[in-house]
C-alpha cells in the first residue's frame with residue numbers, strides 16, 4: 001500500500017494516526033499543510049476541512065479513529081481485542097479521549113487566569129472519570145499496547161508540556177493516569193510521531209493566540 005498522511009504538525013488527531021503507523025512499522029509519507037491557509041487540493045479532498053487524512057493508494061480516508069481502525073485491520077500486529085464488546089467499549093473511550101483533546105485546546109487557549117481555572121477544573125473532572133475506568137496498567141487494557149493507547153498519547157504529550165509551564169496543573173492528574181502517561185511517552189512509536197521541533201512549533205503556535213499559559217513570561 002502507498003500511504004500518505006496529510007498533517008498539520010501540531011495536531012493531536014494526526015499524531016494518533018502517526019503512532020499507529022509507527023507501531024506497524026509502516027512506510028509512509030507525511031505531507032504538511034497550513035490549516036490557517038489550506039491549499040485548494042486539500043479543501044477538495046477533505047470532507048470536514050480537517051486533518052488527518054490518510055491517502056491509501058490514492059483513496060482518501062478521514063477521521064483519526066477510522067484511519068486507525070483501517071490501519072489496524074490492514075497491517076500487523078493487531079492492536080485491538082478480538083472481543084467485539086471490548087472493541088466497542090474502547091471505541092467509546094477513544095471518543096471520550098477526543099473530547100478530552102477539545103477540553104485541552106480550550107485550556108490552552110484560555111486568555112486569562114479566571115478562564116484558565118474554569119477549564120482546569122473541568123479537565124480535572126474528566127480525568128477523574130477516566131481514572132475510574134483505568135485498571136492496573138501499564139496500558140489501558142493491561143500489558144498490551146492497543147489502539148486506545150495511541151488515541152490518548154497525544155493528550156499526555158501536550159499535558160506534560162503544559163505542566164512544565166504551569167506546575168499547578170499536575171494537581172489534576174490522577175496518579176494512575178500519570179503512570180500510564182509515562183509508559184506511553186517512553187514508546188518509540190510515540191516519540192517519533194511528531195516532528196523534531198514539535199515543542200517549538202507547539203509553543204510558538206499558541207503564544208501567537210493570546211494563550212494565558214504561553215504568554216506569562
Ligand SMILES: N[C@@H](CCC(=O)N[C@@H](CS)C(=O)NCC(=O)O)C(=O)O
Nearest residue numbers: 011012013049050051052063064065
Ligand atoms: N474528529 C476529527 C478531529 C480532527 C481535527 O479537529 N483536526 C483539526 C486540527 S487538530 C483540524 O483539522 N481543524 C481544522 C478546522 O476545524 O477547520 C478526527 O478525529 O480526525
